[in-house]
Amino acid sequence: MKYMEFKKILDSLDSEIYREVFQENQDNIRIKKEKTAVKNFEKIFDAVFQITYEKGFQAMTMRDLSSRTNMSLGSLYAYFASKEELLSIIHRQGGSMIKNVFAKFHNPDDPPLEQLRSVIKVHIFLSEASRPWFYFTFMEAKNLDTEGRAAVLSMEEHTENMLVHILETGEQQGVFLKRNHLLTASIIKAMQQEWYLKRWKYKKRKISVDDYADYVLEFTESFCLNAEQVKYNFPDNSIGQ
Amino acid sequence: MKYMEFKKILDSLDSEIYREVFQENQDNIRIKKEKTAVKNFEKIFDAVFQITYEKGFQAMTMRDLSSRTNMSLGSLYAYFASKEELLSIIHRQGGSMIKNVFAKFHNPDDPPLEQLRSVIKVHIFLSEASRPWFYFTFMEAKNLDTEGRAAVLSMEEHTENMLVHILETGEQQGVFLKRNHLLTASIIKAMQQEWYLKRWKYKKRKISVDDYADYVLEFTESFCLNAEQVKYNFPDNSIGQ
DNA sequence: GTCTATACACAGATAGAC
DNA sequence: GTCTATCTGTGTATAGAC
Structure with a gap:
């Protein structure tokens, strides 16, 4: 799969996000019209991501946010009760989105x-499509x-366990070598993280997200794959698609 | 080399650090006695690392720092002109320390x-010994x-270039495979970074820094090493020491 | 729903006694 | 060198007109 295909599928889900934000927080905010709320939540989130990327959430003042969104302080506080709640809303919303996407693209019956x-690939592609959110969550x-911190950790463990399970199953089937699968999973996660934490670096070097994902795969497979078994299953050079 | 050996060598240099901080900033601070300054700079730095790890530098107030160090606000400002200057001192000092250590342990004539x-190994071990500083600099x-930002970036590029140069030389000698060495170097750096960014995770799992460094080496070598050439050079199983 | 004006708390920084 | 007391700016948050 290439990033472009992934992105297309993702975009069809994406438009729902800000409607969810509105609906989940409907009781705590003063805005009643969905259309207005959705439009402005998007504006607010984008501004938060921008400013936070430049100087961090703590250093962002409500006045920064006001001038970047062209909304007054008073208006902003109609959308959330406090700066801290804004942080919490962004985190919660992103987390639920991520989980949905993972579930959608993961098929536990595949080899x-x-x-x-x-x-x-899905993890790297998703972090590319939603880079501001990933970066924001990490930092x-x-x-x-x-x-909130517990939720972040549980997500981290969840994806790690997914990888461990895949590696173990593969080892039992003779496709993967016997390794410390938990450590392998952690290192794979570190490589994924590299993409959204240092994306400016790869942009400068003109490395695309497809290039990067393929390289991570190559790196990982050279360590994990049982070469004999693979030769047996794929006698021609169809490996790596 | 094991971490313990590394640490012993490092400790013999380490005691100098706070004397350097004093001497380099002698003109800007009100404290005149070296002994007092050194003792308190150490106390201040440690407190900053602790508090920053918990909530970030921006969120740390001077009053937090005051109570953690048991020094009054007035006293603290005798050691630096402003909160921002404190940040700058910590960064500069750490940077120069890192460079010294790298130079000391790197021998460009080795194979x-x-x-x-x-x-x-040196990078991972150093980030273990000075984890608060590495974490602080990244975050x-x-x-x-x-x-200051330019200095951080140039350090990042410096270590990456070191790796690229080693991989290229090795490729020319037939020890390493032909790869995209810059991407390999970036991924190695990501694995090193993982150690100091997520150290709590490995502590919980009782993975030592030696275990981790060995695993990174194994991972990297399985990708980079030219197996034929290695067999030729090391006919017995002395590989990996 | 959005605005301006403002309350109130708390941050960084300094003065000056000891 | 270190302390307490205090100044001054700026941040979050709200009240109330439109």
Whole structure:
């Protein structure tokens, strides 16, 4: 799968996000018209991502946010009760979106090698499509309350466990080598993270997200794959699609 | 090399750091006695690292710092002119320390494979020994002024170029495979970074820094090493020490 | 729903006694 | 060198007109 295909499928879901934000917080905000709320939540979120990328959430003042959105302070507070709640809304919303996408693209009945490739690619592609959110979550997690931090950690563990399970199944089937699968999973996650934390670097070097994902796959497979078994299953050079 | 050996060598240099901080900033601070300054700079730096790890530098107030160090606000301002200058001092000092250590442990005349192993290990070991500083630099880099950010980036490029050079030399000698060495270097850096960004995770799982460094090496070598050439050079199983 | 004006708290920083 | 007390700016948040 290439990034463009992924993006197309994703976009068909994407428009729902801000409607969800409105509906989930309907009781706590003063805005009643869905159309207005959706339009402005999008504007607010985008501005938060921009400013936070430049100087961090703590350093962002409500006046920064006001001037970037062209909304007054008073208006902003009609959409959320406090700066801290805004942080919490962004986190919650992003988290639920991520989970949905993963569930949609993951098929536990595929053979392990295919699952491994798919999980790695989907994670990198998703972090490309929603880079502001991934970056934001990583950098601002420490500003969350206890509950929020727990949610971030549980997500981290969830994706790691997914990888471990795939690697173990593959090992049992003789496709993957015997390794410390938990450590392998952590290192794969580190490579995925690299993409959204340092994207400016790859942009400068004209490395596309497809290039990067393929390289991560190659790196990972050279370590995990049982070469004998693979030769047996794929006698021609169809490996790597 | 094991972490313990590395740490012993490092400690013999380490005691100098706070004396350097004093001497380099002697003109800008009101404290005149070296002994007092050194003792308190150490206390201040440690407190900053602790608090920043919990909530970030922006969110740290001078009053937080005051109560954590048991020094009054007035006293603190005898050691630096402003909160921003404190940030700058910490960054500058750490940067110069890192460069010294790298220079001390890197021998460009060693064979490429040995250099690769050494650079990877030294980086991980150093980030273990000075984890608060590495973590601080990564998370707080965006709060620096233009000059400071440029320094961080140049350090990042410096270590990456070191790796690229080693991989190229090795390829020419037939020890390493032909790869996109710049991408390989970036991914190695991502694996190194994982250690100091997520150290709590490995502590929980009882993975030591030696375990982790060895795993990174194994991972990297399975991708980079030219298996034929290695067999030729090391007919027995002495590989990996 | 959005605005301006403002309350109130708390941050960084300094003065000056000891 | 260190302290307490205090100044001053700026941040979050709200009240109330439109």
